Amino acid sequence: MSKIIIIKHARVFDGETIIGPKTVVIEGSRIGSDELANSADPSSATVVDGTGCTLLPGLIDCHVHIGDGAQLASCASYGVTTVCDMACAPEKFEKLRAAKGPTTWLGSSLPAYEENSRHGKLFKLVGMTADHAVHNTDEATQFVQDRVDESVDYVKIIADFPGHDQAVLDKIQVEARHHGKMTVAHTAQYEAFERGLQADFDILTHVPMNKVLDDNVVGKMISLKTIAVPTLMMMEAMANSWILWGIGWVLPSMGRPMNFQVALDSVTAMRDAGVPILAGTDMNNSGIFSMVAGKSLHHELELLVRAGLTPVETLRAATSLAAKHFHLQDRGRIAPGLRADLVLVEGKPDENITATQKISRVWSGGVEVPKSAARQGFGCAVM
Numbered sequence: 464m465s466k467i468i469i470i471k472h473a474r475v476f477d478g479e480t481i482i483g484p485k486t487v488v489i490e491g492s493r494i495g496s497d498e499l500a501n502s503a504d505p506s507s508a509t510v511v512d513g514t515g516c517t518l519l520p521g522l523i524d525c526h527v528h529i530g531d532g533a534q535l536a537s538c539a540s541y542g543v544t545t546v547c548d549m550a551c552a553p554e555k556f557e558k559l560r561a562a563k564g565p566t567t568w569l570g571s572s573l574p575a576y577e578e579n580s581r582h583g584k585l586f587k588l589v590g591m592t593a594d595h596a597v598h599n600t601d602e603a604t605q606f607v608q609d610r611v612d613e614s615v616d617y618v619k620i621i622a623d624f625p626g627h628d629q630a631v632l633d634k635i636q637v638e639a640r641h642h643g644k645m646t647v648a649h650t651a652q653y654e655a656f657e658r659g660l661q662a663d664f665d666i667l668t669h670v671p672m673n674k675v676l677d678d679n680v681v682g683k684m685i686s687l688k689t690i691a692v693p694t695l696m697m698m699e700a701m702a703n704s705w706i707l708w709g710i711g712w713v714l715p716s717m718g719r720p721m722n723f724q725v726a727l728d729s730v731t732a733m734r735d736a737g738v739p740i741l742a743g744t745d746m747n748n749s750g751i752f753s754m755v756a757g758k759s760l761h762h763e764l765e766l767l768v769r770a771g772l773t774p775v776e777t778l779r780a781a782t783s784l785a786a787k788h789f790h791l792q793d794r795g796r797i798a799p800g801l802r803a804d805l806v807l808v809e810g811k812p813d814e815n816i817t818a819t820q821k822i823s824r825v826w827s828g829g830v831e832v833p834k835s836a837a838r839q840g841f842g843c844a845v846m
Contacts, residue, residue: 473513521804
């Protein structure tokens with residue numbers, strides 16, 4: 464018989480709304496039926512008192528750059544049980560795909576980028592050669608085929624401006640859709656947003672800081688059913704970075720106006736229009752930025768609330784909506800039969816989003832995640 468864990472007296476955010484206090488049962492790796500709370504053998508069941516706490520689905524960070532398996536494993540100690548990696552070399556893709564641990568990893572492998580774009584110049588600094596870039600529509604077709612052959616979870620595109628010709632962006636989307644692959648496009652400028660919408664990419668990640676998204680752009684997002692992952696934490700970090708300011712001063716072609724309030728206002732505009740917004744951080748350790756894997760998502764949630772989302776909308780952005788739009792049908796909600804990725808936090812995050820930081824316990828696939836050294840002082844102690 465599967466191990467039974469009974470969580471009693473907790474308020475429950477089921478992925479959509481707050482219910483309870485009620486009892487939630489973990490049966491093996493899945494969420495069990497409520498009836499098990501009464502029928503389970505007391506001698507074989509573990510009971511957790513959730514009084515004063517709220518139980519959440521495992522959190523999903525929809526934009527990360529994981530460095531290694533150890534960093535990936537640390538995510539779950541912060542309640543982040545699923546991450547969506549948004550570009551890495553094929554060799555790292557294979558290693559992270561094979562990594563075993565409490566955090567589920569999704570990835571895109573190599574992104575499509577233009578050799579002389581801003582990202583192309585940066586990639587050259589880390590040893591990427593021209594052979595990795597996509598130069599024309601023929602190479603766009605081959606690029607998508609290569610990613611399909613790697614069994615990527617989605618196709619990532621750098622839609623910098625200046626960058627690829629629009630025909631190349633359009634071709635990548637056509638080919639990805641032909642192969643049944645979702646597309647995620649880097650669109651950190653207003654112009655890149657327009658190009659991403661013209662190509663009809665499925666998800667646009669980042670949000671402009673050079674011009675607020677207006678009714679024209681937001682209206683197109685609604686009509687095309689485009690999804691947004693604003694990565695406000697990264698936009699804030701970029702706007703405050705003296706390193707990037709210095710690079711932009713020395714190399715004007717690498718810089719651009721960066722006003723974080725513009726990013727916040729763009730998220731407000733999307734939220735008010737009804738654009739689906741997902742939580743993602745762009746967490747990485749590039750040398751310019753140093754972010755703790757998992758921990759960074761909690762600041763992203765704060766920034767989404769600052770931009771105008773309600774705490775409940777923000778919780779959905781990191782759970783049920785993220786699972787829905789990344790086609791993860793087995794998680795993101797709390798319901799019998801779904802994967803038992805769960806986070807127990809002290810307080811009421813539906814009223815004060817910072818309560819997500821007061822982590823009491825985390826389960827991934829029904830297995831309790833031990834408190835890691837990385838999380839010392841982050842929230843309340845594990846009970």
